[in-house]
Amino acid sequence: MTDNATRAGLPTTRRFLPRPETWLGHISEHRHWAYFLIVPSILFIFVIILYPTANGIVLSFREMRLTRPDLGTDFVGLRQYADMLSDPVFWVALYNTVKWATAAVLLEFILGFAAALTLNRDLPGMKVIAVLILLPWFLPNVVAGNIWALMLDPRLGVLNDIFVRLGFLSEGMAWLADPDTALWTAVVIEAWHGYPFFALLFLAALKGIPKDHYKAAAVDGAGAIQSFWHITLPAMKMVIAAAVILRVIGLVNSPELLLILTGGGPGNTTQVLSLYAFQTAYLRFDFGYAGALSVVMFIILMAFCILYLRFLRIRD
Amino acid sequence: MTIKAELSRRQMLAAGGAVGAAGLLGGSLPAWAATDVTYWHHFTSQSEFAGLAGIMEDFHAANPEINILQENIPNAEYMAMFTSAVIADSRPDTCMVTSDRLPDMVALGGLVDLTDRINGWDKHQFYSEAAWDGITFDGQIYGIPAFSFVNWMYYRKDWLEEAGLEPPDTFEDFLEAAIAITDPSQGRYGFGLRGGDGGQSMLQDVFDSYGAFDYDGGSIAINVPNAVEALRFYTGLLTEHQVAQPSAAGDSYRQIMEGFRTGQTGMVWHHTGSLAEISDALSPDQFGTALRPSGPAGRIARVSYLYNGIMNPRHADDGWQWIAHWGDVDAAITLLEATGYFPATSEVADDPRITSNPLYEAAVQSLAIGVPLPKIVGLAGWMRTSMLPEFQRVLVGTATPEEAVDAMAQALDREVN
Numbered sequence: 001m002t003d004n005a006t007r008a009g010l011p012t013t014r015r016f017l018p019r020p021e022t023w024l025g026h027i028s029e030h031r032h033w034a035y036f037l038i039v040p041s042i043l044f045i046f047v048i049i050l051y052p053t054a055n056g057i058v059l060s061f062r063e064m065r066l067t068r069p070d071l072g073t074d075f076v077g078l079r080q081y082a083d084m085l086s087d088p089v090f091w092v093a094l095y096n097t098v099k100w101a102t103a104a105v106l107l108e109f110i111l112g113f114a115a116a117l118t119l120n121r122d123l124p125g126m127k128v129i130a131v132l133i134l135l136p137w138f139l140p141n142v143v144a145g146n147i148w149a150l151m152l153d154p155r156l157g158v159l160n161d162i163f164v165r166l167g168f169l170s171e172g173m174a175w176l177a178d179p180d181t182a183l184w185t186a187v188v189i190e191a192w193h194g195y196p197f198f199a200l201l202f203l204a205a206l207k208g209i210p211k212d213h214y215k216a217a218a219v220d221g222a223g224a225i226q227s228f229w230h231i232t233l234p235a236m237k238m239v240i241a242a243a244v245i246l247r248v249i250g251l252v253n254s255p256e257l258l259l260i261l262t263g264g265g266p267g268n269t270t271q272v273l274s275l276y277a278f279q280t281a282y283l284r285f286d287f288g289y290a291g292a293l294s295v296v297m298f299i300i301l302m303a304f305c306i307l308y309l310r311f312l313r314i315r316d
Numbered sequence: 317m318t319i320k321a322e323l324s325r326r327q328m329l330a331a332g333g334a335v336g337a338a339g340l341l342g343g344s345l346p347a348w349a350a351t352d353v354t355y356w357h358h359f360t361s362q363s364e365f366a367g368l369a370g371i372m373e374d375f376h377a378a379n380p381e382i383n384i385l386q387e388n389i390p391n392a393e394y395m396a397m398f399t400s401a402v403i404a405d406s407r408p409d410t411c412m413v414t415s416d417r418l419p420d421m422v423a424l425g426g427l428v429d430l431t432d433r434i435n436g437w438d439k440h441q442f443y444s445e446a447a448w449d450g451i452t453f454d455g456q457i458y459g460i461p462a463f464s465f466v467n468w469m470y471y472r473k474d475w476l477e478e479a480g481l482e483p484p485d486t487f488e489d490f491l492e493a494a495i496a497i498t499d500p501s502q503g504r505y506g507f508g509l510r511g512g513d514g515g516q517s518m519l520q521d522v523f524d525s526y527g528a529f530d531y532d533g534g535s536i537a538i539n540v541p542n543a544v545e546a547l548r549f550y551t552g553l554l555t556e557h558q559v560a561q562p563s564a565a566g567d568s569y570r571q572i573m574e575g576f577r578t579g580q581t582g583m584v585w586h587h588t589g590s591l592a593e594i595s596d597a598l599s600p601d602q603f604g605t606a607l608r609p610s611g612p613a614g615r616i617a618r619v620s621y622l623y624n625g626i627m628n629p630r631h632a633d634d635g636w637q638w639i640a641h642w643g644d645v646d647a648a649i650t651l652l653e654a655t656g657y658f659p660a661t662s663e664v665a666d667d668p669r670i671t672s673n674p675l676y677e678a679a680v681q682s683l684a685i686g687v688p689l690p691k692i693v694g695l696a697g698w699m700r701t702s703m704l705p706e707f708q709r710v711l712v713g714t715a716t717p718e719e720a721v722d723a724m725a726q727a728l729d730r731e732v733n
Contacts, residue, residue, distance in 0.1 A: 153571065154562070154563040155580055174566055177563045263392070265566065265705060265708045266511065267705050267709030267710075267714055278396070280701070284697040284701055
């Protein structure tokens with residue numbers, strides 16, 4: 001064949017170029033083939049996740065006040081973090097974040113579990129009830145926040161009117177303007193809005209548990225509580241872990257509801273880290289300090305996830 | 317039966333050529349050939365939307381080749397959206413601008429310098445120096461006044477008459493009147509105090525009425541004794557005298573306005589733009605308008621203007637047509653009739669529809685002595701993130717005026733100066 005090619009005046013090097021399918025076939029049998037396959041995914045993760053995350057972390061070590069170009073954008077080391085330690089609003093926000101996320105997740109978990117257990121029964125009308133129970137989840141945070149703000153309005157709110165008529169209150173109460181009630185009121189609203197998330201996931205998990213397990217347990221003399229404790233809960237463990245982690249991350253990272261309901265007030269009593277970072281970036285335009293606040297949130301969430309998963313494993 | 321619409325490459329080219337030729341020919345263009353000009357605003361009430369719709373209709377009739385695509389951005393998120401649009405370079409063509417936000421918007425590089433266009437504009441002369449001053453930064457002009465905000469006071473005429481009092485002229489009169497008309501057993505409070513979002517602007521006016529701010533060019537300092545006195549007076553309306561509604565610490569525009577409209581508060585501070593809304597709820601015998609009361613250091617009659625600027629140079633000429641249209645007599649009257657917003661241009665200020673209405677008398681007086689907002693980079697952010705929370709802390713009893721002013725001063729040094 002070589003002789004034929006030379007005689008025809010074709011470049012002799014051509015015969016050394018493998019055809020694509022041959023080349024791919026050759027590479028696919030190499031031990032690094034698996035790495036080639038995941039290159040697109042790694043690139044995607046780098047561009048979408050790692051680069052912005054790294055950029056945000058780098059930002060926290062720089063001066064970055066958009067309205068003060070005279071200050072430059074130099075590297076300032078740990079100054080933003082040192083400032084944070086002496087910032088009283090940061091500590092209030094940190095404490096409130098823990099209270100906010102813990103209380104809201106607990107309440108949503110309990111309500112969600114109760115709703116899922118209810119919906120898991122084969123009773124007439126359950127589909128309609130399911131839609132009603134899941135309805136709050138369909139509402140955007142902004143809409144839910146404004147609806148509740150109006151219902152709780154001390155002058156015009158329907159809830160205050162009901163409480164006054166029932167004799168629980170002598171006059172309309174400013175639930176969101178009182179530092180003793182503002183955060184807990186917001187937690188209740190958040191729980192109302194977020195519990196369908198748990199209900200939905202738990203219901204899916206409950207549907208996946210074979211009925212035979214319960215029948216076998218009943219034959220062995222197990223009651224409802226024992227069945228729940230020894231069959232339902234273990235079978236749902238992974239779903240519970242995933243749901244709690246996702247919800248905590250969502251609550252810690254999302255300031256919308258508090259932004260609508262209280263704006264962090266009165267007097268920072270409902271200030272949380274995500275809202276503080278948002279206000280620092282978009283009202284004070286201090287993206288360096290906002291970046292540092294975000295990094296702290298990131299570390300807290302990572303620590304929570306690790307500890308939580310480790311806790312579940314220990315229990316296991 | 318299926319009908320297939322297939323074009324050969326030659327037919328496609330012919331069609332494209334025909335479209336191009338049509339575009340080059342003179343005469344009116346079809347609607348689909350018009351330029352889209354996007355406009356960001358933060359109007360909130362139905363009356364404002366009605367006014368905007370009227371202006372857009374007038375504009376489209378005069379400029380059929382330009383389509384205005386308005387987009388409403390909630391005021392609380394306006395700067396966040398503005399910042400994101402600048403950073404991501406996804407700017408709208410035109411946008412609303414307020415004086416207090418101007419320094420930050422310019423510092424962000426978000427507005428197009430319009431100095432040359434405005435200096436050559438034939439309507440330039442109809443606007444006051446104060447109006448241009450509010451949109452000028454470092455000698456450059458960044459927008460055209462659309463209408464004016466004249467801050468004044470609404471009061472319950474019938475309640476004050478019952479108490480045998482005149483509309484208050486000083487802070488002492490104001491406190492006396494508020495005490496006289498407060499009756500918690502009837503759910504009546506003398507003053508609708510705004511302690512939620514936006515309340516910082518009213519506190520700023522009180523501070524200025526006490527001489528609590530020292531302005532020096534582009535910097536600002538707090539006169540601590542005066543600031544403490546101002547804060548004690550203003551928060552004392554709730555904490556000491558209980559003449560403000562108990563929910564004050566969380567009440568924003570909507571709450572204080574509903575409180576006044578529904579007969580729960582007797583006096584409220586806002587600007588002329590609420591007149592239409594209040595007139596719908598209360599009869600002329602029930603309410604009146606007056607200048608804001610004066611404090612120990614003077615009367616602060618804040619007059620500010622709302623401006624329209626160009627964010628994106630992409631359609632600068634069409635954008636200019638749009639923002640200049642707001643200065644036309646018909647557009648200003650359309651907005652006035654829909655909202656009560658005062659025209660910014662003197663070309664229409666003497667219109668009989670303004671001069672014949674006694675409710676506008678206080679606004680005309682305020683315009684004569686009105687002062688603009690100070691233009692200091694970072695001030696608006698400090699007011700929202702430091703001044704307002706500290707004010708709220710005093711309102712809810714978790715800080716004294718001294719502690720709050722101390723915290724405000726520290727934050728001011730850190731964030732602004």
